Amino acid sequence: MRRNFKNTKILNIETDYEGEVNNVNTAEVPEFNVNPIPKDKKLNIINTKVSRIDGEEKVTGKAKYTMDINLPGMLYAKILRSPLPHANILNIDLSRAEKHPGVKAVLNLDKKVVSYIGDEIAGVAATTEEIAEEALELIRVEYNKLPFTVDMDEAMEQGAPLVRTEGNISEPRIRERGDIEKGFKEADVIVESTFRTQVEVHNPAEVHCSVAKWDGEKLTVWETTQGVHNAKSSLTKALDIPESNIKVICHHMGGGFGGKIALSVHTVIAARLARLANSPVKVVLTREEESYCVGNRPATFQTVKGGVKKDGTITAFYYKSYNNGGLGGGGSNAAPIWDMYQCPNCYIEDISVYTNTNSSRPMRAPGYPQGTFSLDALIDELAEKINMDPLELRMKNYTTKNRGDTGVPYSSKGLDKCYKLGAEAIGWNRRNKTPGIGKSPFKKGIGMATQIWGGSGRHGTQIDMRLLRDGILELRCGTQDIGTGTYTIIAQVIAEELGIDVKDIKVNIGDTDFPYSGVSGGSQTAASVCPAIRAGAFDIKGKLFAIAGPLLGVNPEELEVGDNKIFAKNDNSKSISFKEACKHITEGMLTTNNTRVPNPEGYAFNSFGAHFAEVEVNTLTGQIKVLRHVAAHEFGRCINLLTSENQIDGGTIQGISYALFEERIMDKQIGKMINSNFYDYKIPTSMDVPKIEPIIIDSVDPVLNNLGMKGLGEPPRIPSHAAIVNAVYNAAGVWIRDLPMTPDKVLAALEKGKEG
Ligand code: MOS
Numbered sequence: 001m002r003r004n005f006k007n008t009k010i011l012n013i014e015t016d017y018e019g020e021v022n023n024v025n026t027a028e029v030p031e032f033n034v035n036p037i038p039k040d041k042k043l044n045i046i047n048t049k050v051s052r053i054d055g056e057e058k059v060t061g062k063a064k065y066t067m068d069i070n071l072p073g074m075l076y077a078k079i080l081r082s083p084l085p086h087a088n089i090l091n092i093d094l095s096r097a098e099k100h101p102g103v104k105a106v107l108n109l110d111k112k113v114v115s116y117i118g119d120e121i122a123g124v125a126a127t128t129e130e131i132a133e134e135a136l137e138l139i140r141v142e143y144n145k146l147p148f149t150v151d152m153d154e155a156m157e158q159g160a161p162l163v164r165t166e167g168n169i170s171e172p173r174i175r176e177r178g179d180i181e182k183g184f185k186e187a188d189v190i191v192e193s194t195f196r197t198q199v200e201v202h203n204p205a206e207v208h209c210s211v212a213k214w215d216g217e218k219l220t221v222w223e224t225t226q227g228v229h230n231a232k233s234s235l236t237k238a239l240d241i242p243e244s245n246i247k248v249i250c251h252h253m254g255g256g257f258g259g260k261i262a263l264s265v266h267t268v269i270a271a272r273l274a275r276l277a278n279s280p281v282k283v284v285l286t287r288e289e290e291s292y293c294v295g296n297r298p299a300t301f302q303t304v305k306g307g308v309k310k311d312g313t314i315t316a317f318y319y320k321s322y323n324n325g326g327l328g329g330g331g332s333n334a335a336p337i338w339d340m341y342q343c344p345n346c347y348i349e350d351i352s353v354y355t356n357t358n359s360s361r362p363m364r365a366p367g368y369p370q371g372t373f374s375l376d377a378l379i380d381e382l383a384e385k386i387n388m389d390p391l392e393l394r395m396k397n398y399t400t401k402n403r404g405d406t407g408v409p410y411s412s413k414g415l416d417k418c419y420k421l422g423a424e425a426i427g428w429n430r431r432n433k434t435p436g437i438g439k440s441p442f443k444k445g446i447g448m449a450t451q452i453w454g455g456s457g458r459h460g461t462q463i464d465m466r467l468l469r470d471g472i473l474e475l476r477c478g479t480q481d482i483g484t485g486t487y488t489i490i491a492q493v494i495a496e497e498l499g500i501d502v503k504d505i506k507v508n509i510g511d512t513d514f515p516y517s518g519v520s521g522g523s524q525t526a527a528s529v530c531p532a533i534r535a536g537a538f539d540i541k542g543k544l545f546a547i548a549g550p551l552l553g554v555n556p557e558e559l560e561v562g563d564n565k566i567f568a569k570n571d572n573s574k575s576i577s578f579k580e581a582c583k584h585i586t587e588g589m590l591t592t593n594n595t596r597v598p599n600p601e602g603y604a605f606n607s608f609g610a611h612f613a614e615v616e617v618n619t620l621t622g623q624i625k626v627l628r629h630v631a632a633h634e635f636g637r638c639i640n641l642l643t644s645e646n647q648i649d650g651g652t653i654q655g656i657s658y659a660l661f662e663e664r665i666m667d668k669q670i671g672k673m674i675n676s677n678f679y680d681y682k683i684p685t686s687m688d689v690p691k692i693e694p695i696i697i698d699s700v701d702p703v704l705n706n707l708g709m710k711g712l713g714e715p716p717r718i719p720s721h722a723a724i725v726n727a728v729y730n731a732a733g734v735w736i737r738d739l740p741m742t743p744d745k746v747l748a749a750l751e752k753g754k755e756g
Contacts, residue, residue, distance in 0.1 A: 436733020
């Protein structure tokens with residue numbers, strides 16, 4: 001992949017957006033916990049490119065991921081999983097496995113029925129992984145096969161094998177506003193289309209892994225998790241032991257994408273085996289298990305209908321989606337259509353379809369990539385029908401309030417900037433006025449899509465910090481770094497507030513012995529944690545000023561920090577180095593703690609973005625190549641330009657992958673996933689990824705929190721594939737409404753296009 005960080009556009013746009021933010025009533029400015037950073041303050045560390053503080057540890061292999069935890073006497077667990085998609089268990093004989101040399105514990109989960117290939121039945125702990133695997137072979141299970149279905153369409157047919165006794169199709173989850181019939185009557189043009197999306201597997205670089213160790217009644221679990229405190233409370237319930245007896249640790253993680261939010265059964269098995277064997281137990285899922293046992297993004301079959309007046313006013317949206325959630329619910333994809341564009345009349349139905357596959361889990365912006373795909377393709381179709389530029393149609397239906405401009409105001413919205421700068425960067429004017437035009441078999445085109453997401457942060461994160469006499473600031477918080485750079489942004493916020501270097505901050509996270517914080521999901525970590533961190537650092541600063549003031553003969557309120565110094569605001573000659581001041585701390589250390597306050601009421605807090613893709617379609621082979629990808633995002637104040645670019649790169653690449661390559665393939669006859677490895681499950685290589693051009697709209701949300709920040713984890717994942725789909729239409733003049741857009745589908749669409 002060609003990376004060029006210098007390429008990022010950084011724009012300092014005034015925080016006073018025209019229009020939308022001016023409706024902020026300053027009388028209602030919320031409790032910030034600490035005053036917002038003054039508007040005219042020059043920032044030295046926030047909104048710069050600070051390299052990861054744990055980067056060296058990671059690249060030298062010193063950083064301990066769960067898989068790196070090896071304890072004296074540690075055993076290895078393997079899990080016996082159902083080879084059948086649906087069966088009763090009549091009998092299970094563990095005796096031969098128990099007697100196998102090297103086996104130290106065997107655990108029967110006492111299941112009467114298994115419901116997917118991969119369903120856990122038993123666990124074995126042995127001195128080596130190989131012996132544990134051998135022992136699995138020695139377990140005899142007698143099954144009574146039951147009818148099954150792993151295919152969404154098949155599951156919906158009359159008389160299909162029942163996955164759930166009450167039926168394979170859930171009641172619709174309905175949302176509506178306005179009058180949908182009236183809305184469509186007002187429309188000059190109505191377009192209805194259907195869309196399909198595939199099951200996508202999380203496939204983080206690091207597979208799920210747990211190490212469990214008992215010391216008497218106390219349990220320590222090293223866990224790949226997006227939430228150490230959440231894992232702890234789930235383990236409390238699963239094992240029925242007091243919360244005070246459990247400690248969960250996750251210092252580093254190689255991605256989760258939602259698949260590591262909830263506690264998985266293998267962790268509970270490891271803990272129970274460790275107790276039985278009286279030895280620590282490690283379990284590492286294989287890539288195969290990672291593929292079909294720990295969740296995925298549900299497949300969808302969506303019907304979308306939109307009405308528009310000739311002048312571009314959207315009058316109505318109808319949306320219905322069947323979502324294959326496996327054994328679990330299929331979620332909803334409708335948030336984008338519900339919120340994104342001005343539309344007074346909207347009717348939505350989300351329906352779960354159950355199949356004998358493992359339960360879906362949240363996956364990077366659950367539902368939004370599916371919904372944005374259909375919505376933004378529909379917008380382009382509507383635009384073409386009324387002969388309007390698709391970007392102009394989006395601007396025509398721009399909103400300043402949520403729920404399609406019928407709800408509460410957005411606290412800030414920089415989408416117009418994303419549109420403008422993204423369009424300029426890609427050269428929007430170069431797009432084909434007539435899709436598919438030209439005689440060359442290589443057809444180029446440009447498309448775009450819009451992103452909305454939440455990620456405004458939650459209240460309740462607790463932190464504590466202490467400033468030592470050697471000038472080192474130690475922070476403790478039970479949040480975690482799932483690979484996004486949490487360590488680094490925490491250090492930046494403290495360093496900025498205290499005017500010291502990032503290297504003087506010791507960030508301690510990823511351990512339930514530290515104060516509470518929630519899961520790293522929903523792009524919530526940064527905006528949940530950083531405001532409390534900043535408030536804590538502000539407090540420590542005040543305490544240090546109280547020491548430094550008398551030393552300098554200056555009223556503490558007249559002091560300021562910067563450049564590793566404390567100095568008088570009005571007289572720079574009165575200064576003391578930060579470290580020198582710390583030496584005068586008399587009682588060992590300065591300490592404080594803080595809790596993240598709730599977000600204010602009365603606003604919608606959302607991040608926004610727009611992606612623009614340029615593609616080339618080879619009409620002879622059906623191959624699609626993404627030539628350029630511009631990703632413009634507005635997420636309030638940007639803390640770190642490097643980690644933000646990481647998120648934009650990663651999310652965009654996952655979107656390219658979703659658009660063109662990846663898909664879980666099930667064998668309907670035997671009920672098994674047949675591409676559960678990285679050879680058959682296609683993801684892009686660096687050769688498939690173009691230069692991704694990030695545009696970060698640096699702005700500050702005026703009401704949200706003391707940093708004016710929102711999250712960026714999920715946003716780049718939301719519009720990337722949708723922009724590519726629209727670009728393919730612009731290039732080749734054919735719609736592909738079934739992801740991934742593999743060459744066979746492209747050729748079939750071109751063939752159909754020729755027929756007329
Ligand atoms: Mo995300 S799906 O909230 O990790």
